[in-house]
Amino acid sequence: MAEQPQPISPVKNFFAGGFGGVCLVFVGHPLDTIKVRLQTQPKPQPGQPPLYSGTFDCFRKTLVGEGVRGLYRGMAAPIVGVTPMFAVCFFGFGLGKRLQQRKPDDVLTYPQLFAAGMLSGVFTTVIMAPGERIKCLLQIQAATGETKYSGSLDCAKQLYREAGIRGVYKGTVLTLMRDVPASGMYFMTYEWLKNILTPEGKSVSELSAPRILFAGGLAGIFNWAVAIPPDVLKSRFQTGELHPSSSWPRSVWCCGERAGQRWKMHLGCSMSQAQRETTPPGKYPHGFRDVLRELIREEGVASLYKGFTAVMIRAFPANAACFLGFEVAMKFLNWVAPGL
Numbered sequence: 001m002a003e004q005p006q007p008i009s010p011v012k013n014f015f016a017g018g019f020g021g022v023c024l025v026f027v028g029h030p031l032d033t034i035k036v037r038l039q040t041q042p043k044p045q046p047g048q049p050p051l052y053s054g055t056f057d058c059f060r061k062t063l064v065g066e067g068v069r070g071l072y073r074g075m076a077a078p079i080v081g082v083t084p085m086f087a088v089c090f091f092g093f094g095l096g097k098r099l100q101q102r103k104p105d106d107v108l109t110y111p112q113l114f115a116a117g118m119l120s121g122v123f124t125t126v127i128m129a130p131g132e133r134i135k136c137l138l139q140i141q142a143a144t145g146e147t148k149y150s151g152s153l154d155c156a157k158q159l160y161r162e163a164g165i166r167g168v169y170k171g172t173v174l175t176l177m178r179d180v181p182a183s184g185m186y187f188m189t190y191e192w193l194k195n196i197l198t199p200e201g202k203s204v205s206e207l208s209a210p211r212i213l214f215a216g217g218l219a220g221i222f223n224w225a226v227a228i229p230p231d232v233l234k235s236r237f238q239t240g241e242l243h244p245s246s247s248w249p250r251s252v253w254c255c256g257e258r259a260g261q262r263w264k265m266h267l268g269c270s271m272s273q274a275q276r277e278t279t280p281p282g283k284y285p286h287g288f289r290d291v292l293r294e295l296i297r298e299e300g301v302a303s304l305y306k307g308f309t310a311v312m313i314r315a316f317p318a319n320a321a322c323f324l325g326f327e328v329a330m331k332f333l334n335w336v337a338p339g340l
Contacts, residue, residue, distance in 0.1 A: 011340055012333040013094065014087035020326030021082030028318025029078065030071035034058045035307035035314065036139045039235045043298060055309040066142060074138035077131045077152040085127040090326065092120030093187050113191050114184040121176070121183030128179060129172040130156070136235055174234035182227035190219035190323060212327050213320040220319025224311045229304040231311075237291045 037058055041051045052058035062070045096116025097108055134155045141148060149155035159167040193215035198204050295303045333340065
């Protein structure tokens with residue numbers, strides 16, 4: 001059984017969750033960039049080494065080639081999205097708990113906390129899906145050298161112009177498949193660890209900062225242990241159009257079609273030309289099932305865990321910072337405006 005916190009104030013939760021989200025993005029975005037680039041790098045041609053041999057090689061090449069700014073590429077979209085997203089996330093978790101309580105002082109079981117966390121994953125997908133789509137496209141664009149989008153807003157405008165709202169929300173089902181179970185694990189683990197780490201005779205609200213950091217960091221690791229396979233599928237599905245088809249020889253001529261126009265191109269030409277023809281509309285007519293089949297067929301089951309090291313290295317500090325930021329902001333708001 002788990003001890004429940006005081007009823008959540010939506011207004012306080014908005015600001016505290018937003019602050020926690022900003023802390024998470026600032027700490028975790030560099031490794032998120034590495035994760036996405038590892039997950040979506042093209043399959044090497046026979047006899048050629050992969051673009052990145054691993055997490056640290058990707059980090060080194062990004063830092064040398066693009067500097068520190070390269071590690072924070074595409075951060076504007078998640079920063080803009082974190083305040084409402086984390087507000088909705090923590091509010092959704094609180095609402096999920098309340099819906100399961102018959103009386104305000106009911107103590108929920110851990111499976112009930114898991115269910116409440118799953119509800120928060122549904123709530124956040126509305127904001128998370130387009131933000132993730134834009135972020136991934138900007139991260140991969142920087143890695144390939146193509147400059148199709150000048151920034152987050154331009155990326156959103158082009159996606160909407162090319163495919164409407166469906167283009168902006170491409171990958172929503174995969175985002176749900178990732179975030180719903182992962183959010184359940186996230187919040188349940190955090191509440192469980194907080195209760196375990198609270199000294200006997202003291203309240204959970206009195207937990208020290210190092211213990212909050214530890215609980216939040218481990219919750220992040222448990223979250224991503226559940227989330228990484230659907231996250232790999234989501235990244236590939238959302239950014240497939242930026243990757244040259246690994247199955248095409250570099251010395252063959254082929255025809256491409258986009259927006260009703262046809263032209264010939266040589267795959268040994270510039271990357272920007274090849275990228276325009278890599279994933280024509282309809283490549284994945286059955287969504288994630290086609291992505292899954294392609295990944296397993298070409299790269300094996302291990303491909304579902306691409307970027308695992310980067311994810312786990314990022315998960316602990318980023319989520320530790322998130323929960324500490326949230327708890328500090330909540331204490332501050334409770335002190336400044338106890339009746340809010």
